[in-house]
Amino acid sequence: MFRDRRVVSGAFVMPVFMIIMFVTLIGLVQEKVSKPTKPTVVVMGMAGDKLAATLTKAVSSKVTEVKTRAEGLAMVRKGGAKLFIEFPPRFTETIAKGGSELKVTYDPTEPLSGIALATVREVVAAQNQAKLKAILIVNQVDPKLTEPLKLKVGETEQPKGLGGSSLVSLLPYLIVIWAFYGGFSIVSDLVAGEKERGTMETLLVSPIKRHEVALGKYLALCLVSLTSSLTSLVAILAVGALGLSKSAFPTGFSISLPALLAMLATLIPLVGMFAGILISVSAAAKNMREAQTYLTLVSFVVVMPAVFSQFLGFTDMRNALWVKWTPVLGTSVCLRDALLGKTDWLALLASVATSGLIGAALLWVAVRLFRKETILART
Amino acid sequence: MIKTESLSKHFQDPKKGWIRAVEDVSVEAQPGKVFGMLGVNGAGKTTFLRMLSTVISPTGGKAWVNGFDVLKEPERVRESIGFLSASTALYGRLTGEEVLEYFGGLFGLAGEELHSRIRSVSQALRLDEFAGQLCDKMSTGQKQRVSIARAILHDPPVLFFDEPTAGLDVVTSQTVMEFIESYRDAGKTIVFSTHIMSEAERICDHIAVIDQGRILAQGSKEDLMELTSQPTLEKSFLALVGYRREGAVA
Numbered sequence: 001m002f003r004d005r006r007v008v009s010g011a012f013v014m015p016v017f018m019i020i021m022f023v024t025l026i027g028l029v030q031e032k033v034s035k036p037t038k039p040t041v042v043v044m045g046m047a048g049d050k051l052a053a054t055l056t057k058a059v060s061s062k063v064t065e066v067k068t069r070a071e072g073l074a075m076v077r078k079g080g081a082k083l084f085i086e087f088p089p090r091f092t093e094t095i096a097k098g099g100s101e102l103k104v105t106y107d108p109t110e111p112l113s114g115i116a117l118a119t120v121r122e123v124v125a126a127q128n129q130a131k132l133k134a135i136l137i138v139n140q141v142d143p144k145l146t147e148p149l150k151l152k153v154g155e156t157e158q159p160k161g162l163g164g165s166s167l168v169s170l171l172p173y174l175i176v177i178w179a180f181y182g183g184f185s186i187v188s189d190l191v192a193g194e195k196e197r198g199t200m201e202t203l204l205v206s207p208i209k210r211h212e213v214a215l216g217k218y219l220a221l222c223l224v225s226l227t228s229s230l231t232s233l234v235a236i237l238a239v240g241a242l243g244l245s246k247s248a249f250p251t252g253f254s255i256s257l258p259a260l261l262a263m264l265a266t267l268i269p270l271v272g273m274f275a276g277i278l279i280s281v282s283a284a285a286k287n288m289r290e291a292q293t294y295l296t297l298v299s300f301v302v303v304m305p306a307v308f309s310q311f312l313g314f315t316d317m318r319n320a321l322w323v324k325w326t327p328v329l330g331t332s333v334c335l336r337d338a339l340l341g342k343t344d345w346l347a348l349l350a351s352v353a354t355s356g357l358i359g360a361a362l363l364w365v366a367v368r369l370f371r372k373e374t375i376l377a378r379t
Numbered sequence: 380m381i382k383t384e385s386l387s388k389h390f391q392d393p394k395k396g397w398i399r400a401v402e403d404v405s406v407e408a409q410p411g412k413v414f415g416m417l418g419v420n421g422a423g424k425t426t427f428l429r430m431l432s433t434v435i436s437p438t439g440g441k442a443w444v445n446g447f448d449v450l451k452e453p454e455r456v457r458e459s460i461g462f463l464s465a466s467t468a469l470y471g472r473l474t475g476e477e478v479l480e481y482f483g484g485l486f487g488l489a490g491e492e493l494h495s496r497i498r499s500v501s502q503a504l505r506l507d508e509f510a511g512q513l514c515d516k517m518s519t520g521q522k523q524r525v526s527i528a529r530a531i532l533h534d535p536p537v538l539f540f541d542e543p544t545a546g547l548d549v550v551t552s553q554t555v556m557e558f559i560e561s562y563r564d565a566g567k568t569i570v571f572s573t574h575i576m577s578e579a580e581r582i583c584d585h586i587a588v589i590d591q592g593r594i595l596a597q598g599s600k601e602d603l604m605e606l607t608s609q610p611t612l613e614k615s616f617l618a619l620v621g622y623r624r625e626g627a628v629a
Contacts, residue, residue, distance in 0.1 A: 206485040
């Protein structure tokens with residue numbers, strides 16, 4: 001097995017490389033996001049106004065002053081600044097009179113520009129609030145009346161480990177992807193390649209039965225796919241346990257034994273299903289090139305539910321029955337739940353049953369294809 | 380021994396319709412003799428051998444190999460045969476020795492029996508100097524010697540050779556031919572398909588000329604020359620094939 005570079009690369013090297021790369025990148029992004037970034041702000045009309053200066057400073061420490069509006073807009077458009085603030089003439093005076101207007105321009109396509117705008121909104125709201133409080137005090141009215149309702153935000157208790165990591169949705173996707181691509185890397189050679197080279201004929205003239213040949217290849221494929229998937233899981237465990245990326249796992253890293261067993265229970269039938277798809281397509285193909293073309297097309301269909309699982313958190317569909325019974329998607333959800341330490345055993349059962357049944361049906365198809373004469377060479 | 384009665388194989392081609400790859404072939408091959416199938420490319424030789432080795436099923440007729448019915452006892456038939464063709468290949472990432480161990484296992488050999496057989500065929504085919512090399516690194520001749528070893532490892536009573544010298548150099552071809560002769564002398568039943576007249580003349584005790592799936596004539600080399608009143612096997616062959624293709628023989 002280790003003599004084949006495709007196996008070594010597909011089952012070991014690439015899963016480890018991808019996991020390390022993803023964890024490092026996500027950790028880096030998380031680190032940046034957790035520290036407030038000060039965007040560059042361009043202002044016009046500040047002209048020594050103290051209040052304008054205080055407001056600007058509250059938004060950002062990186063401030064550039066311009067003289068014309070066109071200059072300010074151009075800087076935001078080109079990305080040199082994230083926000084353009086236009087102070088009206090005699091800013092402090094107009095505020096004192098009431099009805100002053102602060103003109104702000106931002107780039108909606110730039111996330112940092114949106115963040116800067118939100119900061120300006122907060123600063124302006126705070127300024128208005130402070131002004132209102134001052135008026136109330138002067139008029140001997142309790143300033144607390146300006147805030148009759150206060151909002152107190154709390155978080156649900158997260159299980160120790162991956163709860164605080166933004167990787168928790170991405171890791172199941174990577175584990176599922178490698179369960180497929182591990183087998184994908186060798187399957188065209190395993191069946192269509194044997195057909196093309198003529199080694200299939202030497203196998204078929206031996207006393208072993210066709211279904212035994214199909215089963216042997218299916219199990220070999222399952223082994224490589226499972227190894228590939230488990231390698232990615234081990235890589236996640238290693239990165240977490242060694243603390244290689246603390247920002248990717250801010251609340252620490254731990255997976256319980258039941259969670260690991262739940263992951264394994266949902267992965268094994270998934271691997272069986274993937275092996276069934278891969279071997280059937282490869283057996284139906286005329287040669288390696290044809291097999292690779294078909295397999296690439298099939299991979300899009302197979303990977304789509306795993307991709308969709310990334311967006312489930314933005315919908316209210318996570319607990320929908322159809323999600324639990326949809327192949328690949330149900331498995332991704334189960335893996336995520338297991339990583340969070342809150343396995344839904346019913347969902348796990350649904351995922352195992354779906355993948356297991358489809359895998360068994362596809363193995364039957366593969367055996368039928370191996371019994372056909374076209375398995376020797378399709379012309 | 381091998382016997383076929385009206386053995387036929389028809390394929391359905393989406394473009395060409397029904398193709399009669401082998402039609403109504405009745406032959407017998409005896410132990411200690413080389414039975415030759417002589418025909419041009421596409422004549423039906425490979426299809427005939429594949430039916431006998433149970434890799435594909437006949438659409439008509441019957442066949443027995445070593446006393447076993449190819450349709451009813453395919454596993455027993457495969458236990459009894461060794462199959463070698465120019466198109467069969469080896470696993471490039473296995474060494475010659477590993478290939479023999481793997482196929483020996485598939486034929487039910489294990490332990491000391493397997494290793495004793497490997498030693499025996501390695502000695503007979505002079506594999507020792509390169510048996511530890513990966514098959515991908517071997518020369519064509521070395522690969523063909525490993526392929527022969529693979530085919531005879533389980534000491535089958537029947538051997539099928541489908542154009543075994545195609546693409547080989549003179550020296551390697553000579554090794555293959557010498558091996559077939561030695562196996563014939565050991566009392567094995569051998570079916571040898573070829574389109575090379577000199578090989579058929581040298582090695583075959585009985586020759587069946589096949590063209591477009593049908594046996595045109597069969598017998599010893601001398602029988603065929605006498606039948607066609609030609610001085611050589613090559614001319615006899617050409618006379619038979621040409622004669623039929625002109626439409627004189629149905």
